[in-house]
Amino acid sequence: MKLSALAEKLGCSVRGSGDVEVTRGRGIAEAGPGDLTFLANPKYAPKLAATHASAIVVAPDIATPLPSLLSSNPYLTFAQALPLLHPARRPLPGIHRTAHVDPSAVIGPDVTVGPFAVVGGRCRVGARTIIHAHVVVYDDVEIGEDCLLYSGVHVREGSRLGKRVVLQDGVVIGADGFGFAKDSDGHYQNFPQVGIAVIEDDVEIQANTTVDRAALGETRIGRGTKIDNLVQVAHSVTIGEDSILCAQVGVSGSTKVGNRVTLTGQVGVVGHLEIGDGAIATAQSGIAHSVPAGALVSGYPAIENRSWLRSVVLFARLPELLRRLRTVEKRLGLSDAGRE
Amino acid sequence: MKLSALAEKLGCSVRGSGDVEVTRGRGIAEAGPGDLTFLANPKYAPKLAATHASAIVVAPDIATPLPSLLSSNPYLTFAQALPLLHPARRPLPGIHRTAHVDPSAVIGPDVTVGPFAVVGGRCRVGARTIIHAHVVVYDDVEIGEDCLLYSGVHVREGSRLGKRVVLQDGVVIGADGFGFAKDSDGHYQNFPQVGIAVIEDDVEIQANTTVDRAALGETRIGRGTKIDNLVQVAHSVTIGEDSILCAQVGVSGSTKVGNRVTLTGQVGVVGHLEIGDGAIATAQSGIAHSVPAGALVSGYPAIENRSWLRSVVLFARLPELLRRLRTVEKRLGLSDAGRE
Amino acid sequence: MKLSALAEKLGCSVRGSGDVEVTRGRGIAEAGPGDLTFLANPKYAPKLAATHASAIVVAPDIATPLPSLLSSNPYLTFAQALPLLHPARRPLPGIHRTAHVDPSAVIGPDVTVGPFAVVGGRCRVGARTIIHAHVVVYDDVEIGEDCLLYSGVHVREGSRLGKRVVLQDGVVIGADGFGFAKDSDGHYQNFPQVGIAVIEDDVEIQANTTVDRAALGETRIGRGTKIDNLVQVAHSVTIGEDSILCAQVGVSGSTKVGNRVTLTGQVGVVGHLEIGDGAIATAQSGIAHSVPAGALVSGYPAIENRSWLRSVVLFARLPELLRRLRTVEKRLGLSDAGRE
Numbered sequence A, B, C: 001m002k003l004s005a006l007a008e009k010l011g012c013s014v015r016g017s018g019d020v021e022v023t024r025g026r027g028i029a030e031a032g033p034g035d036l037t038f039l040a041n042p043k044y045a046p047k048l049a050a051t052h053a054s055a056i057v058v059a060p061d062i063a064t065p066l067p068s069l070l071s072s073n074p075y076l077t078f079a080q081a082l083p084l085l086h087p088a089r090r091p092l093p094g095i096h097r098t099a100h101v102d103p104s105a106v107i108g109p110d111v112t113v114g115p116f117a118v119v120g121g122r123c124r125v126g127a128r129t130i131i132h133a134h135v136v137v138y139d140d141v142e143i144g145e146d147c148l149l150y151s152g153v154h155v156r157e158g159s160r161l162g163k164r165v166v167l168q169d170g171v172v173i174g175a176d177g178f179g180f181a182k183d184s185d186g187h188y189q190n191f192p193q194v195g196i197a198v199i200e201d202d203v204e205i206q207a208n209t210t211v212d213r214a215a216l217g218e219t220r221i222g223r224g225t226k227i228d229n230l231v232q233v234a235h236s237v238t239i240g241e242d243s244i245l246c247a248q249v250g251v252s253g254s255t256k257v258g259n260r261v262t263l264t265g266q267v268g269v270v271g272h273l274e275i276g277d278g279a280i281a282t283a284q285s286g287i288a289h290s291v292p293a294g295a296l297v298s299g300y301p302a303i304e305n306r307s308w309l310r311s312v313v314l315f316a317r318l319p320e321l322l323r324r325l326r327t328v329e330k331r332l333g334l335s336d337a338g339r340e
Helices: A004-009 A042-050 A074-085 A305-316 A318-329 B003-010 B042-050 B075-083 B305-318 B318-332 C004-009 C040-051 C074-085 C303-316 C318-333
Strands: A013-016 A034-040 A054-056 A068-070 A180-182 A188-190 A196-199 A220-221 A296-298 B013-015 B035-038 B055-058 B068-070 B172-177 B181-182 B188-190 B196-201 B210-212 B218-221 B295-297 B300-305 C013-015 C037-038 C055-058 C069-071 C170-177 C180-182 C189-190 C196-199 C211-212 C218-221 C296-299 C302-304
Touching: A004 A013, A004 A068, A004 A074, A013 B295, A034 A074, A042 B318, A054 A074, A054 B172, A074 C037, A074 C180, A180 B075, A180 C189, A220 B218, A296 A305, A305 A318, A305 B318, A305 C303, A318 B318, A318 C303, A318 C318, B003 B013, B003 B068, B003 B075, B035 B075, B055 B075, B172 B196, B181 C074, B188 C074, B196 B210, B210 B218, B295 B305, B300 B305, B305 B318, B305 C303, B305 C318, B318 C318, C004 C069, C004 C074, C037 C074, C055 C074, C170 C196, C196 C211, C211 C218, C296 C303
Parallel strands: A034 A054, A054 A068, A196 A220, B035 B055, B055 B068, B172 B210, B196 B218, C037 C055, C055 C069, C170 C211, C196 C218
Antiparallel strands: A013 A068, A180 A188, B013 B068, B181 B188, B295 B300, C013 C069, C180 C189, C296 C302
């Protein structure tokens, strides 16, 4: 595709030749002739000189002799260019002859249901939704328009999915939460999980992640929130809008996560807490107390990030601190030799 | 259902009007007219005044004007009331026409096998067990009576499940353990995993959790133990009875976990250890040494909880401790300026 | 099988009677009559006297009256003996009548495709590969010879698998990476993941692990690397040859892991780092900076293992250190009573 044609579709202006042909998107270090690349983070500007890309998406204030698509948000513009260069193959609409769709399910126009997929009784599936092979949708599930469910997704009874929800392979929505009541013999008896799971519009959930149904009421993932692979969202959790949960995060039961929150990789959150809007937890943090809006927390247990950074440095210096303490004690004739 | 009818089924006594109608169970803050709620933890007693529930399950010593079911264990009684108010929809018995059941499998009375499920050669499936759509049971598996296997469960060859075992969607039982022998070229050669996995009666395992088969002998999950989502139980591990493994716990190979143990979220346990009966590990603990019975451990590496709590507080105060040490050094004319 | 026959197949010499019959492999403590066991770690030599095994694999310098297979690498030799004693049941070649194989797929000789498996358009599957029931192979996937894909494996479009690749149940290869571009309204827009995932020869990946496709270019797992259950390998990661990733490890986007690296259980690695050849990270480490070749790191954030071990000991002694500091302060008339 000519760069000028791409610019027109994206509503960008071109600097340099718009006649250059680009056929593929690649990173700045790997790109070669025919590739479109991008520069989003100014710290990578030194790589500009060495790239073999044919064209680039950059902010207008970045100088480069390469033919350029100009954008105030090059990362977003590049993301929007990718499907034009790499059109996704969309399966044809229709219900595969091997799929098992209950006659009482209401299937919207132009829906795709792949081989061996199962759609249960009284389900509603919105227009243009794609249900890949080997998806299981239990009874009484509502799925909005333009959703994309990859193979091996399991959506349990009564769950509700909004519009444009994307579930990658192996995601489980609405499995029973982990609730048991101890009886007088010390055995755990099942606490029936009679609530549901609700996934709002524009949520994307990635491979093998689990979102449990509520014990009572709802588990809810808010509009536009993105959840990475192998994340655990326990029963009765609510997550706000435009939040990010990175891989292997675990959120325990009944915790409320706000809007625009970022929980990075392997963070754990104890149950019944509140994580305020815009809060960020750095990787592997263990959150044991509620976090105010806008906070940046780290550590196990998680504390304010700046404090944690200072303490972490001193943790590594503990042997030195002990030596200095001993020197002081020796000077004062205080001996601790006995106990060491 | 009238509260009095519910009381009779549960063997409870009623305080106040037994004529009130309840149709649903809800939490104390969310409950409205027609709802039954409960008060299990006295610290939530202040919420009693504000609830809109029509009736409540409480301990006899809790004063409330609401019509009440009296129970010494309100949480358990409420759990037992839920299936009466929210009866689970049980699939009809029978083998779905699209299921693939090997002719040599022995299927008990009133078993359900859902669409596209696979049951291998020489399997035995006990009475009333429900095998949902898209379950794969390999050859030579034994499944007891009244089990419930949700969609996407995979049970590998030779595994043995007791009675009333519940496996949520995506659980993998008996996949190969992680065992390799290094050869003289530094390559890892497969160590065949010829053992099996055994799941005893009344065990519940939740979504996308994995329990590997043993290298030699058995991996075993003891009666009544409950395992949450995305947990890893490695080869040759044994877990006792009535234990709890919360989400994303990992137990490494050959470790023995006792009875009534609680491993909370994201705890990791090194291989070849013993975790004594009744031990508890708080969230994200990293257990690197065996833990005695009854111990409460925390931290990474895990130590006795009380010690850990004291040290954690001081960790956050390390900058202050350094300042105080410097003050002392200055007073004594000891300078560390050079190395900082 | 007679021990002498086993020795001949394995190319080992026998010490003691080669006429003893062995039918099973078991660990040294559990073995009984008819069992072959092994001694790989000299620290278990005291167990030699008590074993009931009929024969053992040992190094030549280990004295034992048991009939012995002599090997300089007893663990490897025992691993090689196991399939001779416990031959794996191999499914018959052929495409099951319920499988859905696209007519444009090229299936090699003696391939097995199990019930309800799906093989997409233009796929190529090498000779003798076994695709179990309920595997989904999307379009344009290449799978080499002698691979073994267990049930519930999902291989996304365009992925490439080498020879002798083993994927345990529930593995997801090539699902979309976690990439989003924030727009001016603070919403996350999808960054199309147009790269692929490449799994080289002799890689084994265990149950419910996820390896994402690259955003651009490739995610790549190098020859002979072994990955345990519930591991997350993010988009555009490359892992070298003969490396080990234990259960629940997470490697973030674009990180490069070298050859012969060992990441033990629940280790997390931040994105865009380099982990040098031969490096080892102990369990639960949180790696926030690149790690040089050959390093042994621990902790959160991970530091050199020896330093960490020293600091960890002092962490537990922080209350004592504070007491000693107070004693010093009191001696000097420095009071901190006010702030505590």
